[in-house]
Amino acid sequence: MEELGDIVHEFLMESHENLDQLDRDLVTLEQEPHSRELISRIFRTIHTIKGTSGFLAFSKLETLTHAGESLLSRLRDGVQPVTQETITVLLAMLDKVRALLASIEETGSEGDVEIESVIERLQRQMSDGGPAEQPSPPAADASASGDAASPTAEDSGNQPSADASSGEGGHPSAEEASAPTPTRDIPDDKTGRRPLGQLLVESGAATQADVTWAVQRQVEGDERKLGTILLEEGKTTPAAINEALQAQNKRSVADSAIRVDVDLLDSLMNLVGELVLARNQLVRGVAELGDPALIRTTQRLNIITSELQEGIMKTRMQPIEHLWAKLPRVVRDLANACGKRVRLVMEGKETELDRSLLEAVKDPLTHLVRNAVDHGIETPEERAAAGKNPEGTLTLRAFHESGHVTVEVSDDGRGIDVERVAHKAIERGLLRPDQVATMDPREIMMLIFQPGFSTAKQVTNVSGRGVGMDVVKTNIERIGGNVDVESTPGKGTTLRLTIPLTLAIIQALTVECAGERYVVPQVAVHELVYIDGETTKIEYASGTPVYRLRGNLLPLVRLDRVLDLPPAGDKGVYVVVLQADGRRFGMVVDRVLNTEEVVVKALTARFKDIGLYAGATILGDGKVALILDVASLARRSHLSAGQAERQTTVTTTGTTAKSEDVNRLLIASVGDRRVAIPLDMVTRLEEFPVDRIERAGMREVVQYRGQILPLARLSHLLGVMSEPEEEERIPMVVYTERGRSVALVVDKIVDIVEDKITALRDSDDDAMLGTAIVQQRVTELLDVRRAILAADPNFYNDVPDAMLVEA
C-alpha cells in the first residue's frame, strides 16, 4: 500500500508539471492551429495521464481524459479544425483534471468533483466538428503510464494494430493516422512512441524480416506482445528489448534529473552554512599555528567548502520558466474576457532563482500580468484608432544583473496617465495639491503602489479594486526586492521587479544596540549618518525624534526604545536611514559594525507575535543575532502611512538652523478662541452641509467617500460656545492615517501660516498643548491627538472600529 502511495504521489507531481506544460501548449496551439507536433505532444500528455489514472483506478479522471483524448485525436487527424472554442473546452477539461488531482492529493480519492458538464462540452465539440466518435471505454492497455508501473511499460510493446502497420513499413504511417478512422479508437501510442519493432531494427537487435513476421503473427491473432513474440522465438535478446522499451519512452530523457525533497536541500543548506563557519574558525586557528602543510590543507578545504556551498545553492535554483508556465493561460483567458488581443512574449525563461523566491514572486507577478492585460493594453479598436497593431504585446523578461534577478513585465499599451494618478492621489488624500507640483512624474507614478490606489475608471472583476499593487510591492519588499515603474503615455508601461538571487543568504548590516548585535537586511539600508550632537543632531518635534536629512525631516525610530532596552543618549550614535513600504525613516543605533553575508535562519514560531524579527542568523563568531524586520519596525513605531509621508515632505527652511522650529500651522477659530493645528496633522479641509451630519450612537458622523467619518466638535472639546450655525455648510479639518479618517469641526478656517513659534507657554486647558504667539496674536496649540481620540477613540488602535466596518 505504501508503494502505491508513492506511485500516486509520483503521478500527482508529474501530472502537475504536465498540466502546466499543457496549458502553455494549448495556448500556443491556438496561435498555431496546424502544428502537428504540438497536437501530438498534447495528446501524448493527456494520454499519459489517462493511462496512469486507469492503472491507479481513478475512474473519473480516466473518463474525463478519455473524452479529451477523443477530441484531441480528431484534431490531430484533421477531422475537425482547431478553433478557439475547442481550446476553451480543452482548457476547461484541464481545470477539471486539476480539480480531480487536487482532490486526490487532499483526500486520496476523486471526491465529488463534477466532470459530466465538461465531458458533455467535449462531446458537443466533437459532434459539432464532424462525424461523432463513439466514446468508447478507455483502451484496454493503460500503457502510456510507463514510468508509473513496470507491468504497463511492458504492455507498450504490444500495440497490435499500430505496431503492425508501422512495423511493416519501418516508419509511422502518417497517411493512415490522418485518415479519419472514426469507428475505432486510435491506438494512442503511435503518436507518442516509436514502435518497438522499428527501434529493434534500428538498434540492430532484430531484423526487419523478423519484426514484420512477428507483426504478421499479431495480426493473425497472436495475443502475445511484439517483444514477447520476438523474444520467445529467439529472434532477439531480453537486454535489447529492455533497451528498446526504455528508448520507446520518450520521457526518459528527463530521467537524468531526480526529484529531491526540498526539506533535504534546506537541511543541506543549513549544514553547508555551518561548514562555512567552522571553516572560517579553522582558517583563523591554523593561520596562528603557522604550519605550512596545515595551511595548504585548510586552503584546499576552503576552496572545497566554497564550491560545495555554491553547488548546494544551485540545487535550489529553478528557472523562472516554472513560474511563467501558468501565465500564457492567464493572459489568454483574461484577454478573451476583456475582448482584447494580446501576444505574450517571454524572454530569458531559463533565468534561475531560488525556489523559495519563485514561490514568493508568483502572486505578485501574476497580478502584474493581469493588470497589464486588464488596464495596460487597450482594446483592438482603441489600438487601431491610435495607429497601433490591434494585437497588444505583453513581454516578460528575466535576466541576471549585478547579483539580482530582474523580472520585467512590459506592455505596449496606453501607459500610465500621470495626471490622473496625481488627481486620484489628491482625491484619496494621499497628496496635497501643492505637493504634486514639486514631484517628478516618476514619483507620482510610484503612488500606484500606495494602499487603496487604483486609477481604473471601471472596476472590473479582474483588477481595479485598489488592492493589489500595494500588495505586490509589500510582497516583493518582504523578500528584499524592489518594484519600479516606467511608463510612456501611449507607448506602454514597464514594471520592473528586482529580486535577490536567494533568500537563504542575504547581505546584511550589523548594528549594535545596548550591547547586543542586530542585523538589518542591506537592501533596506540607504545611508548611514553619524550623530555627533553638534553638526548633526537629533531634534524633537513634539517628543518625536527627527533628523534633518538634507533639509527634509526624517522621522526617527530609536531601536533601544522599540526593543525596550536601556536608552542611549543622542550623541555619538548612528542613524541608519531605512526604506520600507516606500517610506523612509531613520533607525537610531549605538554603533554600526560591518556588512557581511549572513545565512538567514527561520525563527521559532514562539517569537512570531513580537513581529519585529524577520529571522535569526549566526554571525562570524558563532553567536546568534536577530534579523530586524524593517517594515514592521516602521509600523511598530507608528510611522504609519500618512504621518511619515507628511513629516518627510514638510520642508524646513535650511537657513534657520536655530533651535526654534519653523512650523506651518493652520489657524482656525472656535468660538472666541484662536486655535492652531500643525499642518502636518491636516490631510484635507472640507465643508459639509449641516444637514449631512448624522448621529451614530453617541457620535456625530458624516458619510464621506463611502466611509463613515466620525466628527469631533472642537467647541465641545474646548467647552466654548460656538457661533450658531447660520451657515449651511460647516468647515472641517480632516485627518487621515492608515486609511482611517476623522474630522474636527471648527467655526472658521482663518489662515495657514508659516512661523516660528515663540514664547510657548503651558496651557491650563487639557485640550491644548500650550499657548504661543503666532503672527503677533495669542494662539492656542491644539492637542490634535486628543481631539482625534475624542472623535474616534479607536483611531490609533489597530482593531477597526465596529462603526467604521459597517461602512
Added chain:
Amino acid sequence: MASRQFATFEVDDQLFGVEVGAVQEVLSFSEYTPVPLAPSSVGGLFNLRGQVIAAVDLRVQLGLERRVIDGPVMNVILRADDEPVSLLVDRIGEVIDLDDSRFEPPPDTLSGPVRDLVVGTYKLDDRLMLALDVKAAVDTSRVPS
C-alpha cells in the same frame, strides 16, 4: 511492572525529570542572545551546531526570578513539536529507571505555576522527583512578558 527512564535535573533544589525519549541532548552553554520583547521566560537564543535554539528559563516558568546568565548554564534540549527547544536548569542529575509503582499524581495542595508544569510525582528513596509536562514546560506563551 513497567518502568520508565527519566533524565533528571534540578531547579531551585527541586528535582525534576522528563522521559529520556523527549531529550535530544544535554549541554552547557554560556552565550545567549537575548530576544527583546519576548516573554520573560525566554532566556535567549544560542547556536547549536548551526541551528538557532531558543532557551526557556525554567525558573521563570516555575514562577521564580529570572536567571542571570553570567557563565555556563546547563541546557536540557528537548524535542517538542518537532522543534528542538532548550530548558535552562541549575544542575543536571542522573538518568534513572523508575518503576510505575513509584508514581503518584501531583499532591492536591501543589498549586501555582508548578502545578501546571508537572504530570505527577515519583517517590525516590530519599527525595521526590516531579515529572515535567514537556509541552507545558517549554510553552513560553504562558508567562506574559
